[in-house]
Structures are given as C-alpha cells and as structure tokens.
Amino acid sequence: MIQVKNLKRYYKTGDVIIKALNGVSFNVEKGEFIAIMGASGSGKTTLLRILGLIDHQTKGDYLIKELNLKILPEEQRRYYRLTQLGYVFQDYALINEMTALENVSILSLMADGSKKESIETAHEALKKVGLDGMVNRIPDKLSGGEKQRVAIARAIAKKPNILFADEPCANLDSKTSEQVLNVFKDLNEKYNQTIIMVTHEKWHTKFVSRIITLKDGLIISDKKIK
C-alpha cells in the first residue's frame, strides 16, 4: 500500500546541514498498525510529516497505491491530504469556537460540500470514538482525552486510507492514554484502518502490530508483533 524508498530530509541552519532523515525505506500493508519510535531528534516526527504530506522530502520517493506523491502540485497534495489521509496532532488542534460536531464535520464539508452529509458523517465518527453524547460541546468543555478523541474523529470522518498520529498521548495521563489507544486499536481491528503512530512510550507498543525504530535519521529496527 505504501512504499517509502530511500527517503531523505535535510535542513539547512546557517552553514550547518541537519540530516533529519538520511535514507529511510520500508513498505506498509493495508490494515497495519505501526508505531514509529525513537529518541528525541531521531527523525520520527519528520518522517510522519512527510508521510502525511505536510512536509517535503529532500530526496527519495514516497508512493501510496503506486502513485508517486512527489510529483503532486501543492493544491493536489492538499486535496489528497483532505480525502485520503487522516492526521492526529499531539495537542489536539481543535478550533476552540467550534463544537465537537463542527470540528469533525468541517473536513467532510470541505471535501463533499454537503452540510447534511457532513453532519451525518461527523455523528458517525464521533460515535466510533465514543463521544456521540458530547457533539455540541466546545473544546473548553471537554477533557484532554475527549479532545483527542474529537481530533481522532475528525481524522477518521472521511474514512482515510491511512491514519497518522503524532504522539497522540503526549498530553494525556496514562489512563486517558490507554482509552485513546484503545480507540486506535478498535479502528484498526474493526475497520481494518491502517495507522502509523509516532510515540516514545514503550508501553504503547502493546496496541500495535509493528514497530519501526529510528536513530539519527535511519531505521535501526523494524519488527512485527504477533
């Protein structure tokens, strides 16, 4: 489903070139739940951003279903992100003035233009993450875990091919983290959702089916878990 070939990402800071990714290659099959791990500065967030089409690689190829995404112009990349990918940020990234329902429906509205359908889709997504009773609450009236579940609902509302999550439990306590990770696990098991998640917590790996570990911009281990 996903082919990552010799992916490199270099940043230039003054005269210094930082090699955030220095040639990463791997494939992902449909329905995998992958944890990308590594120490701070290992390149895991950079990799996720490139896979999520938020950042550009310096070199290498990245293909989803045989389509090389490197060649897409910016507007098509945006549309691809909107319709094919889902992204969960560590700090929820919800719009404070919007209710949970509006936060989730906005992307469906952007993609399909139908208000009625976008609301139905949003209700469905919020139900999947167990928040169907809180659709009219604004983020300020939700707990951290509930906010992250709204963010997940937003990411899955359009039924994306791949769901990316960048340290989704970074701001949550362990109990809430477990609830959120269970949501991911359910999505993966019930709906065969492909998920790639960045995390630095080892205990999170009990929820995933594969762990890719990075160090200094390179993969140092890639193992499947039964």
Place this chain on the structure above:
Amino acid sequence: MLNDLKVGFLSAKSSIKRGNKKTSFFIIFVLALIFMNLIFLPSLINGMMGLFVGFVQDYTYGNIVVEPVEEKIYIENVDNVLKKIRSVTEVTGVAKRIEAGASLRYKQNVVGANIIGLIPKEEVGVSQYPNIVKYGEFLGELSRDEILLGSMIAGVGTGSEIYDNLGEVKVGSLINVTYSNGVERTYKVKGIHEGTFELTDLNAIVHFKELESVLGIEGEQKATSVVVRIANEGEEAYVKDKIIDVGVKEDVFTWQEKAETLVKQALQSIGSIDTMSKIVSLIVGASLIFIIIYINTLNRKKEIGILRAVGVSPNSIRISYIFISLFYVSLGIFLGLIMFFGLVFYFTSNPIVFYETLKIVPKVDFILLIKSILIMVGMSVVAGFIPAWFVTRQDMLEAIWGR
C-alpha cells in the same frame, strides 16, 4: 469554490457566535462611529448647500437670470425681453429689477445698503420677498415714497448688532436715503423683512418706478436684471437655451452658473475638512479591522497551519475572515445608520445656528449613503483579506510551529 464558501461561512459563524461578545460590540460601535462620520458631516454640508441654493434662487437669481451684455449697465427694451421670456412654456414667473447703491440715515445712524427696485406683483411666485415681511406690509403697486428694510439694517433682526444698522427703526419711521448719484429721498418704512439668510436682510426694497425716477430712466424700459422661475428644477440649462432661442440677446445664466463661485468659495474650506475627515476615518476603520483580524490570525496561526495540514483550503480560511469582517461592518453600518438618523432627527428639530441667523439642518443624500456603505464594505473586505492572506501564504510547518 462553493465548498470554500461553505467552510468559510461555518468557520466565521462559529467564530462570531462563540467569540468575545464585548470585543465584538466594541468593534461594531467603533465602525458605527466611523460610518456615521462618513455621512454626517456631508449631510450638514448638504444642508448648508440647500441654504445657499435657497438664498440664490429665492432672492437673487431665481432659476435663470438675464443680465445686460458686457459693458452695458442696463438691459434695454426690458418689457420686450419679458414678453419673449414669458413665451417660453416652462417659465412660470418673470420679474425685472433695478439695483442701486445708497446710504440710509435714521437719526444719527448711517448705513450703506443695496437698494432693489422691483414691481411687487411680479415678485409673487418669483422670489420670497413678499413672504418674509416680519413687521408691517410688503410694497404695493402705488408705493413711491415707501421703503422695505431688511431686519439687519433696520437693527431689529437677531444678530443685527454685528452690522452697522439704523438703530431700531420701526414701521412708519421716516428715513433719509442718499443714492450714489446724489439724489436724496425721504421714505416711510412700510415693512421690515427677515429671511432665513442674512444677506437678504442687508437689502432695502423700493418700487421699480421709484428707482427709475431716482436714476432718471423713467419710461425708458431699462432694468439691471430679469429673474426667471421655471416649472421644473433641474431643467435650467434646457430652458436657458430656449430663452436664447426666442431671441433674448442679453446674457442669460442659470443659477448654478451664477452661484458656482459663491458656493464653491463658501464650501471649499469645509469641503477639504470633510475630505480629510473621511480619509482619516477610513484609514482608522481599515486599520481597526486589519489589526483585529491580524491579531486574530496571529493568535490562531498554529490552528490555521493545522487546518491547512488536514486539508482545509487557504481560500476557505481567507473567506472566513472576510465573512467576519463583513459581519462586523454590516452591523457597524446598521448601528451607524440608526445613530445617523437619530442625529438627523435631532438637528432637524434643533438646527445648528451659524451667525445667530443661519439655521443649518442636515440633508440626507441617499446616493452618498449608498456610496459610503459600499466604501465601508469594500474596505472591510480588503482589511480582512490581507492578514488572512499573509498567514495562509506562510509555510505550513512554520505556522504549525507557531513561528
């Protein structure tokens, strides 16, 4: 594009609905003041214009005035000229006049004044002179040793103390008049007139035939001007051409042509103040919206970056800020209109008084209202769009990092 509009609208709606109400009210109130400033001063100037136009039309020039050709003192064969002008169907009234300078004396007081000689019955329907007599009566057809004084020279009008005056002349008082050609006459004051424009009240009026006699042109069919009234305002240029076509060889002017310099001079200074005030208001309004939207976009920079990252189009983000600006400005205009019409109502009941006699009432110009609304709307769209455009052009990662 339609989806951009829908998302922009949803985003703007929630931002307005759940944003800070006090801040919103403050923005709307300031925009209302800016809008009112755009329209209130011009409406006062309009009212002032109306006063000038009233003076020029009702007393001095009518709709059209005929004057002697250059280098001549009098219109010759004036009754024939009157006949020709009356033959024009659009003309509703014509009056001939003679003017002369004179000094007037009552007891120890002497003042200089312009004396107008007119035929009383001709003035009905042409000027307001017959209708503004405050004390006594207007001149009659047989008035020869009688004079009508303006309240300012009679010394009885409000504010007349700022001019030289005859010192409380009353109806029936006898005054001595020495004309510029040396002829002296004694007249009984038949009436004192007071119009809405004090220049009118600085004139004195005698019968046309009396002034003919003073100037030694009795029966010579001469006049210094012929004032013409027409049926429909705005057709002055057309009727002027018709008057020329029927064979009037003298100089023919519309009131606009005669008043142009006077009105221009009078309004030039206040006009520049108005323009400056409008520009400053617009800059303040645009800056206000710009700053508010700019601060809003800066505070939401990360959020905007994330929205873009998850696939929301930059256009829908820009549109949402335009909707927010439009919302503020629409309510600002609405509140501004309420305040404006409130002020118009107040100043119509309590006019602004200049020089103690000029009562200025605001006059609403609906074309200007529509123009001002369009300017405010245009300004808000631009002021809302620019900061949103900046922030949506920024590198997505930089925005997400909040830089």
